[in-house]
Amino acid sequence: AQPLPLKAPEQTTESIFVKSDKKIVKINLNDIQYIEAYGNYIKIYTDVMVLTPKTLTEFLAELPENFVRIHKSFVINFDKLKLIEGNQIVLQDESKLAIGKSFRKDIFRKLWILRN
16 A cells, blocks of 8 residues: 655634744634734734734735725624624624725625625
């Protein structure tokens, strides 16, 4: 019998590991409400806030399609969207985030796709 080739375990799309304060923390993607840019760091908001040394753009590239940039400083988990009121998005945890002008069209395009 041929030995099986060794393969690095693939990270599932259900969770992600991030560095935070000398620890490596597992975060379930479903638990993320939103992510906020904080210089060269990001704040990941679940039931707690996790600070990790990555840029918002770098981190967004690792996330599935339901994570949508709504502002230069914010990415939301589209599954947590409760309502849009004017230029604000309200999430299920009642967080209110501004919608950036340049991101507005993409947000409504995604809503339209989901509706049809």
